[in-house]
Amino acid sequence: MQESIVSRRRATARRFPRRSAGMLLAAPMALLLFAAACGSDDDSGSPTVDPSAAANALGPVDRAAGAPVKIGIISDGRGAAVDNSVQFDIAAATAKWLNEHHGGIGGRPIELVTCETQGDPGKGTDCGNEMVEQDVVAVAVGESGVGDAVAQPLADADVPVMFYGLTTPALLNDPTTFTVSDPNFAIQQLPIAIARQENLKKVTSVVIDVPALLYNVEELAPRLMREAGLEYQLIRVPPGTADMTAQLQGAAGGDAGIVFVVGNDSFCISAFNGLRAVGYTGKISAISQCITDATRKAVSGDVLKGMSVAASMPLGGDDPSTILYNAVLETYGQGIDATSSAARGMFVTFAGLATALEGITGDITPATVTAAIKAMPEKELPGAGGLKFRCNGKASPDSSAVCVRGGLTTTLDGAGQSTAFEVLGSSPIPD
Template sequence: MTTRGRVRRLRPLAGMSALLVVGAVGVAACADDESADADAQVASTSVLPDNPATGAAVKVGFVSTEGGAAVSLPEMRQGAEAAVEYLNKNGGGIAGKPVELVVCKQQEEPTSAAACANQFVEQKVAAVLSPGTSQGPAIVPIVVGAGIPYVTLNGVAPIELTSPEVAALSAGLPGTLTAAATAAQQEGMSKFTFFASDGGGIAAMIDQMGKPIFQGFGVELDVVPVALGVPDPTPVVTAGLAGNPDGVSFIGDAATCTSVLKAVQTTAPTMKKVLIPTCLDESVVKALGIGNVEGNIGITATDALSDRPDSVLFRSILAQYAPELSPTGYGSTGYQTVMALAGATAGITGEVTAASIREALRTAENVEMPAGGGITFTCNGSAFPMMPSICSKQMLIGKIDDKGIPVDLTVTGT
C-alpha cells in the first residue's frame, strides 16, 4: 500500500535491518491504495467526544524518522500529531493537561539522533516518544541521563530492551516469535522453519530465543540465516526446506523477504506461511501475487479495521485530524505511541512531570493498547524478565484476506 502520506519507502540497507525486523511488527499489513481506502471507507467511525484539555501544556518529545537518504516515514509523525489534536480538543489531554508535541526529525544516523536527544533535554520535555528507531543507542543515554522517561512502541537496541528508564510498549521480537509459535500450533504444525536476515545477529537471536518458545508449543524450530544482499537465496531456502517443515516464516527486510518467499514458492508451492507485516508490504505481495499470500497467517500489533471501540476511535480520529492517512499505514505507530502514553498516565494527579510519568508507567497495569485488538501492556518488567523494558507479551494473528491484511484477529501471548 502506498498511502498519500508515504513519501518514501524503506530500502533494505544492512544498517536498518534491526529496525525493519523488530520495528515493523507493530504496523498493520498494507494492501494497495484502492483496496485499503475502500476498507477504511466502509469501516465505521463515530463522533468524537467533547472533553478539551485545560491548564499548562505538557511538553512531550517525539522522535520522527524523517528526511534521511535511506528511510523517511513522515506518516508516523502525522499519526502522532493527529492523536495530540484529539487529546487536546476532545480526549482530555494527558491527565487533563494539553500536550505540546516537540517534534525532532532525525535521519536514522547517530549525529542527527543525538542532536534530537539534546534538543529534548534543552526543551525540558516530560517524556520522549518514539514509534521505533535503530538509533536508540544515540538517543537513550542522553534522554534518560537527564531523568526523562523514554517510551518506544518498538524497542530495537539492547539499551531499549533492558534499561529501567525505558518503556518498550509492544512485544517486539519475543512477542513475534510467540505469535508465530501460536499460529504454528493452531495450524497443526510439528516442524517450523524461520528464515532470517543475518544482519545484526538477528538469526542467532531468533535461534536462541525462539527454540524454547516453539518447544513450549510442541513445535520443533529450525532457524536458517540468509546473508544480507544475497542475489539468489534459492540454495539456502532449498537446504532449509530439506527437513520437510510444515510451515515457514521470514524475519528481515521486504526485499529479502520477497526473494526468500519466491524461492519457497518455487520449491514448495503449498507450504504454509506465517508472515510479519514486513512480508505483507505492498512490494512483497505484488511480487508474490495475492493468491500466494491469502489464507496464510499474518502477525500484527494493530487492529485498524474491526468494530472494536478503540479501533473505531482510531479511524474517527484519523478521519478528523489526518484524513490523508490510511488506517492500515505507518501512521498507526505514531498514534499508538501517543495514545498509549495518555492511557498509562491517566491516573496522575497534580503536576505532570518526568517523575510522575515515570512512576505512572512503572505502576500502570493492563493498559489497553490503542487500536491494539485487545493487547494490553504493563511496564513493571514482568513480561520478559530478561528484557525488562518490554511491557507486553501479546501480539495479534489472523488469516490474511484478499487484500493482504490479517483479519479476524486473536490475541497471542496471554
C-alpha cells in the same frame, strides 16, 4: 494548545555525547520489524466516520486547563530513505483530542516539543539531548531507525520515553524506557503460536543473514522454541540471494513443520518461490514486511493464500480501535492518510503514553510520570486492535521495558491481501 517545534541541532554543547554510527547497525532491521500491516502499497485516502460513532469513540468533552505539560515527540521525519513526517501531524491531532476529551495530562494541556532525526544516528542523539534541555516530562517515539540513539541520552537523564518498538537488550531493561510492542512476537512468538494451533512440532526459520538479527535467531529463539517444546531449525540466507532452492532443499521432505520467513519483500519473494520450487506444501508464515505489491505480483496466489502474517496494526476494518483512530483523524487531523502505518504507530505510542498517565495528580515531573506508568493497571492500548498493555516490568521476563504480550496476525487471501486481524500470544500481565 501551544506547540514548540524543535527540529534543528543547537550549536551549544550537548550534555551527552553522540553514539557512533557503528553502534546503530540494527536500525534498518528495526524498521523492518515494525512495518506496514499488509495493506496494498497503493492504499490511500482519508477515513469516513459516522458522526455518532465518532462522537462515541472520542468520548465526552473534558478540556484541559492550566499550565501546559511538555511532551516530546521524536520522529525520523523526512530523510533520504523514508518519509515519516506524518508522525508529527498525527501527534498534533492526538494532542488536540487528548486536550479536549481526556483532560490532557493530569488535567493540564499537552504542549508538544518535536524533533526530527532524519534517520541519522547523530541527529537521533541530538533529539534525545534536546528533550532533556527542553525539560519535557516524557517522550513518545514511533517507529524509528535510530531508536537506540534517541533512547540513550533520555535513559541517562531518567526522562521516561515510550517507544512503539525497540530491540536493543540493554535499553529494553532501562527503568525509564517503555515499549508498546512485544519485541519477541514477530520473530519468535508468532511461529510458536501458529505451530501450537496447527499441532506442529517444528519451526524452520528462513532468515535474512544480517547482524541485527543474530541475537534474536541464534540466542533468543532457540531457548523460546525449546521452552515451547518445539524443534527449531535456522536457515540463514545472505541478502540478495535470488535462487534459494539449494538452501531450502531440507524443507521439501515435509519435516519442516512451519516455515517462518524473515526479511524484506525481495528476500521473501525468493524464499516463497524457492519453497514452491523444492516442493514444499506445508504451512508458511512471515513478518509483515514480506507482503507488498511486489510480493503479490511475483508470488503465486496459491502460495500466499492461507499464509499467516504478523501485523503491526489493523489498517482498515471497523474494529473499535480503528473507529477511534479514524475519528481522531477526521476531527482533528488534516489530510492524514488513514492507511499510513507510521501515523498509526505514533498514535498508538502517544495515546498509550497518555492512557498510562490517566489519573496522575500533583507535580508532573519525569519521576512522577515514570512512577505513574509503572503503577498503571492493565488497559487496552488505543488504536492497537484489542491489544492490552501494562508497564510494571512483568510483561516479559527478559525485558522490563516491554508493556505488551503478543501481537496481531492476519491470514492472507488468494490475492495476498489481509483478511481479519487477530490478537495472538496475549495473556494477562500479572501484578
